[in-house]
Amino acid sequence: MSKSEERRPGELTARELARWAWRQVTSMRTALMLLLLLALAAIPGSVIPQEDVDSLAVTRWKSEHPKLTPYYEKLDLFGVYSSPWFSAIYLLLVISLVGCIVPRLLVYYRAMRAQPPAAPRHLTRLPVHTTYLTEASADDVLGRARTLLGKRHRVRPAAEGDDYVAAERGYLREAGNLVFHLSLLIVLAGVGMGGLWGYQGGVILVEGTTFSNNLTQYDDFKPGSLFRQDQMKNFRFSVDKFSVDWLKSGPRAGQAREFQAALTYHVDDGPAKKYDLRVNHPLEIDGTDVFLIGHGYAPVITVRDGEGNVAYTGPTVFLPQDASFLSYGVIKAPTAKPGQIGLDGLFYPTFEMIDGNPVTVFGDDLLPTLSMLAWTGDLGLDTGASQSVYVLDKSKATQVKKKDGKPFRVDLQVGDTVKLPDGLGTVTFDRVDPWIRVQISQTPGKEIALGGVILALIGLCASLFLRPRRVWVRALPAPATTGAGPDDGDAEGTMNGTGGTLVEIAVLDRSGNGEMDEVLAALVQQLQEAAK
């Protein structure tokens, strides 16, 4: 007795189980469920800040929700779209898709080569049909039907003794459907390429400075997992001038427009070229794109130490805190003698005191003003550990105070110099330079992804708008007795009992969405017109 015979009802062999599982995975119902699951799974990422989109917001969120953070981190909720569970859903969808498409390709291949099927014996039993009587001979009717349908249908070759014409159209619908689904795989491949081999880097550049495209020059750099350094193109560019147009009136007064950074760039050691970098107008250099994505102010500040030597000078990038361009920045002069000097504070592009509060009333730098606090002692720079240029380590530093013990403020407008207490030195505000933030990225596969979506759209349209159907026209000698079958009342008058031909037409909708009655009516009209 073999094992399978001992099976209880409902028990499956491994093979049957596998077949069953495969059928489940590739069923329409599963595809539908997976689609809905994908939609559901995408939601959290729109509510919770995402590391890839806005890492600053993630940091802020984490500090506001210390209790939830570990759970969220465990569930990858700060990186939903690259999380294992999100990937699992779309990979299942891909498997289901492949499992669905491949067999259908074969079916389609066979259907493509097949002839339209022969007419069923009783056309009048099909849901959409009609009949009429005519004086034309059966051969004439069929001949006419053949030419008429032949224009836009595939017509089954006539066989000896056939009393009908069989035609079919809309083969491309299924092709469109297959193209659509296959193109989704192309899109996925294109997007995947970007994720694996692409990179994105950002850098802040003060007007007048030059950037060379190598890793050390970036402020931040996010490579894909298969990124290789030799992908970096050899180019450099300098920011000659940055200009911006501030709206001075109207409902959007204070809004900036027409940001424009005039660049001079060199590819390899080629000749200098010019480009005006603007929003919506990235510079493309050999597959690498350079975008203008931000701007701000870099006050030029000179710090002289107690011995009169320049301990720090140059444009210092201040980061905008909000749309008013109130900006925060830090200056570090670790070599100053007798003590290190650190400054941190705010930059007001157009300073004004309102009700005793310092504010900036405009984003343009009409009255640039600095207001900073000073620190001395150990700024934490001697240990060799890396430190952000935008953060002042005050843990071991001491604040510079006035005689009365209140913090000493360094308030400066362009051209001013302030003397620090205790013979520490002086601080001078020379001028303001603008800076721009550029994003530099390579996105390999973006053309593939785009091509894939376009192909998908074409397939989709074919699939949605083509109406496949089968048409049969049968012509029979009319029965001798009038009124035996025709539904067409006034046909009787034309017969005069001489015989004539009874024409039966049926249309079968293969998409389930067509308006077959209209199609049928049009066909009858055309056939009858052709008879005249």
Added chain:
Amino acid sequence: MSNTAWETLSNQAVGMAGIVYFIALIVHLAEWASLRQPARDRELVAAGADGAAVVAPAEESAGHAQRVAFLGRLGFLLTAIGCAVHFVALLGRGMAADPNRVPWGNMYEFTLSGTFVVALLYVVLYKKLGLAWMGPIVVTFIVATLMVAVIWLHDEVAPLTEALNSPWLVIHVVSAIIATGAFTLGGIASIMYLVRMRAERRARGAERELTGWVARVPQLDALDRLAYRVHAFAFPVWTFAVLITGPIWAHEAWSRYWNWDPKEVWAFITWVVYAGYLHARATAGWKGRKAAMLAIVGLATLWFNFIGINYFSTTSQHSYAAERIVGTVTAPASLVVRF
């Protein structure tokens, strides 16, 4: 005409369009209300035993049918007029801006355009798809959405923010708005599918015929087919808007063609739900009721994305009203490390 004159014209036109639509709504409601009468007449007939009583309501209902038809036509005509005035409002917005531009600079203008497309599609497809029964619902939707726009979203005419200043704005937004309008019409058909289904079940339970305005709504299978046809038109347009032109534009403006920005996420969700709808119609057991429910879920995600997400999310780069593109994008301080 000066810019302010155009803006005033636009504001007045919005008000006018709102009033005309509102009158259309009242006319349609009157139409619906008269539809209820035959039922009562019939009851009267059943109650009255003498022959005279039988004749009178029959005459009355001939005149009555005429009245219903007249009200229906009047409502449609008013809607068409409202739609024309609505167009003037959009034109005024565009002409009031300096430089002139397409009227899609902020949420107010998007909503104005979205409702306009709903109205326009309804008027244009009225004959072809036999949408007479849809009149009251479409007009209610338009009036309600216009009110939301005027009360909560109104914004003065202003130049486009820099990132919006692109030819892709025209292509992307036109297609998104057309798809939104069409999905809305399709969604209405799906909602009515469920409403009629319920009414039919109840009528069957009470062993009476379907009466009133529900009876005028097309048969279930016709509704299902209508909903499908409109959705099948909207889906490729939506695909074009959010998966082709959107990414191309995002790539130029923000350097990444797809960034899982909340607006993008919800556009994607909407797309996937509608793909689910199209699948559902081809899946045994899902055609009809469940497909209609999916279409309604799709519609909800669509309008949530259109208006809602701007209020729930602060990280969206798509927050049109505020300049976030270049104005306040700060260097991610946490990432910026120099040695």
